[in-house]
Amino acid sequence: MSTTTATRHSRRPKKTLLEPTSKETYDSPKLVVPVDPNRDHVQGDPKAVLTLVEYGDYQCPFCGAAYPEVKKVQKELGSKLRFVFRNFPLTNIHEFAMTAAETAEAASAQGKFWEMHDFLYEHQATLADHSVALGYAKKLGLDTQRFEREIAQHVQEKRIKDDFMGGVRSGVNGTPTFYVNGVRHDGPAEAEALVESLRTKS
Amino acid sequence: MILNPGRKAPNFSLNSTPDQKVSLKDFRGQPVILAFYPADWSPVCTDQLSLYAMVMPEFKKFNAELLAISVDNIWSHLAFAKDRKLNFPVLADFEPKGDISRKYGAFKEKIGESARALFVIDEQGIVRWSHLSPDGVNPGAEGILSALEQLNAPKAQ
Numbered sequence A: 001m002s003t004t005t006a007t008r009h010s011r012r013p014k015k016t017l018l019e020p021t022s023k024e025t026y027d028s029p030k031l032v033v034p035v036d037p038n039r040d041h042v043q044g045d046p047k048a049v050l051t052l053v054e055y056g057d058y059q060c061p062f063c064g065a066a067y068p069e070v071k072k073v074q075k076e077l078g079s080k081l082r083f084v085f086r087n088f089p090l091t092n093i094h095e096f097a098m099t100a101a102e103t104a105e106a107a108s109a110q111g112k113f114w115e116m117h118d119f120l121y122e123h124q125a126t127l128a129d130h131s132v133a134l135g136y137a138k139k140l141g142l143d144t145q146r147f148e149r150e151i152a153q154h155v156q157e158k159r160i161k162d163d164f165m166g167g168v169r170s171g172v173n174g175t176p177t178f179y180v181n182g183v184r185h186d187g188p189a190e191a192e193a194l195v196e197s198l199r200t201k202s
Numbered sequence B: 001m002i003l004n005p006g007r008k009a010p011n012f013s014l015n016s017t018p019d020q021k022v023s024l025k026d027f028r029g030q031p032v033i034l035a036f037y038p039a040d041w042s043p044v045c046t047d048q049l050s051l052y053a054m055v056m057p058e059f060k061k062f063n064a065e066l067l068a069i070s071v072d073n074i075w076s077h078l079a080f081a082k083d084r085k086l087n088f089p090v091l092a093d094f095e096p097k098g099d100i101s102r103k104y105g106a107f108k109e110k111i112g113e114s115a116r117a118l119f120v121i122d123e124q125g126i127v128r129w130s131h132l133s134p135d136g137v138n139p140g141a142e143g144i145l146s147a148l149e150q151l152n153a154p155k156a157q
Helices: A061-080 A097-108 A113-122 A130-139 A144-152 A157-169 A191-200 B048-060 B074-083 B099-103 B142-152
Strands: A041-044 A050-056 A081-087 A177-180 A183-185 B013-017 B020-023 B032-036 B065-070 B090-092 B117-121 B127-132
Touching: A041 A061, A041 A113, A050 A061, A050 A191, A061 A081, A061 A113, A061 A191, A081 A097, A081 A157, A097 A113, A097 A130, A097 A144, A097 A157, A113 A130, A130 A144, A157 B048, A157 B142, A177 A191, A183 A191, B013 B074, B032 B048, B048 B065, B048 B142, B074 B090, B117 B142, B127 B142
Parallel strands: A050 A081, B032 B065, B065 B090
Antiparallel strands: A041 A081, A050 A177, A177 A183, B013 B020, B013 B090, B032 B117, B117 B127
16 A cells, blocks of 8 residues: 555646756647547446547546545536546556456456445445455345356456556556546646546547 | 657666665666656655555566656655555665766755656667656656557567
């Protein structure tokens, strides 16, 4: 578990007199893997005019902090927004991130992705103990034998790795990384900044 | 100004551990990625080198080596590399401080740190792609992968 106190949103280029300087203006990278409602986890109206894509890691504290911010954005924009979550587990620094991603995907296989996604972010401190998520899977009425088997056999590993590489090719440089209508959002991972970005890029 | 594509990459020999040095010319015959960065210990979830450690299998598909370079000393590098499970050499441009970073145009004199600059060097030791990130921007891995693909693009024989 990371204990860093630094903020996630320090990557916007700042004016500086320090050398060397970058001569070009900075273009935010674009999402190169289009949203596919048949594959992606999409929340909200599939035909919404605004799309927010998050590449996230369930163990990342910045993602945990961004989770309620996304909820606020969804509340504010309502049916105008669809929200897409893709996996970007930083497994070399977050030892529980892969299992957590597999847990959400195993719930997804039984139609309960968003329930488990929310639960994991709301219980980040318990990720080391898989029985907590298993208990929730039971509560959701999932076939827990199948759920456990799919996690143990890494059935969703390829999908998660595909999400990851698609993110890398789109310029994901840490977690969380958001895309607003297909363009990387380099501002703060906070509701106000996300809403403003969504409104100006619509 | 950072070294532009087409230039010969200056050789160097820098410590990767207290008693081992790594030289650029050791890797002649394969592509080399040089990642200059300001300092060890940036926040984990946004750490450029942690991301590269995860993308390493993709770099390896191009037979590429990655060498990370900053002015931090070797003991900081060792602790940092262990903590972030880095799977490539992290070199100390420590004495004379920033000497190699300067040769690549990737040293910020006023604050005494390497810039966040990337170079892809081909099998013959020629810089084929370079990129300087704006302050505070982690460039991610996409530019490197595109540059490696370009190297691999079929050449006229």
